Amino acid sequence: MQINATRLPFFLGILLISQLIALYANTVFAAQRPDPLVIAHRGASGYLPEHTLESKALAYGMRPDYIEQDLVLSRDGHLIVMHDIHLDQVTDVARIFPDRAREDGRFYTIDFTLRELKQLRVTEAFEGDIKALTPKYPKRFPLWASSFQLSTFAEEIELIQGLNKSLGYNIGIYPEIKSPWFHHAEGQDIARRTLEQLKAYGYTNRDKKIFLQSFDAEELQRIKNELMPAMDMDLPLVQLVAATSWGEKKVRQGGHWVNYNYDWMLEANGLEKISGYADGIGPWAMMLVTAETDTIEGNGLTRRAQALGLQVHPYTFRADGQRIPGVTHEFGAILALFISRIKVDGLFTDHPDKVRAFIEQR
Ligand code: G3P
Ligand code: CA
Secondary structure (H helix, E strand, O other): OOOOHHHHHHHHHHHHHHHHHHHHHHHHHHHHOOOOEEEEOOOOOOOOOOOOHHHHHHHHHOOOOEEEEEEEEOOOOOEEEOOOOEOOOOEOHHHHOOOOOOOOOOOEHHHOOHHHHOOOOEOOOEEOOOOOOEEOOOOOOOOOOOOEOOOEHHHHHHHHHHHHHHHOOOOEEEEEEOOHHHHHHOOOOHHHHHHHHHHHOOOOOOOOOEOEEEOOHHHHHHHHHHHHHHOOOOOOEEEEEOOHHHOOOEEEEOOEEEEOOOHHHHOHHHHHHHHOOOOEEEEEHHHHEEEOOOOEEEOOHHHHHHHOOOEEOOEOEOOOOOOEOOOEOOHHHHHHHHHHHOOOOEEEEOOHHHHHHHHHHO
């Protein structure tokens, strides 16, 4: 289009006004949008052995919005805060109870009483045999240094609630019910036990600062539609999303355990279904991006979920471990991508201090 010289000021005026409108809209949008939630993943696990009370206290001092607890059951029905149903990659169980492994060579938390579990020493996560001493994260706290123990969910809630009282903050809890399928197979109802414990500590409704999470869609629907109504509870739920190949959940098929298929969750109908029982999704961070060799962008999943009213809390952001192949290893650039461009609603991180600092400085 040719612009007549006499009409040039008119077009420049239109251009200026449209730019001012865009600037105003961006400013208003940014002002209305709350900061993303900082979720301390297994505590300050980048600095101290995961899920120890020491790691949770250190995380608390970093002022996250929530502190995460992964939950499994002991033989005598106590909720233990630990990530795996196995004890052998973070404790000395193979040394203290060498005869208590199952046929697969693993030591299961559910085979031990709380009294026995309290005899174990906890360390940074290691790989392979206890004698091999190969740390999972070489730059983190030294293996077997100092003295750490397993703790119960009750002990951890009392720590966080106690600090909320003594320091005056309101930091929430973000428990994950681990492997309901496994606990059911062992004759245990871990979801019910978790809700009972939460109720005992006052987490009964949405006024309390809590999200309850699980990788198990069927169990979350049972919690939403059966357990919580029966217990007069109403807590926000988060559907965690795994890759099928990880084997995060197993189902019986033809007499065998096979991997549950997660593919439906990230499809349009899947997200819609999730929005019927959950308040948010917790996907692996890489599920939210499309990575080419020299560029990386959001793939639209975050916006689609948010349009359905779902919060998006991806995992796991690690200053010493996050890698986006071929694109960046720099933690600040990764946070800028997910926080400023993709605009997630919360982040699970092993380094809550670094994520909090990024949010405050941006
Ligand atoms: O629960 C969010 C995140 O922790 C999921 O991964 O395996 O560390 O529990 P995982
Ligand atoms: Ca977890």
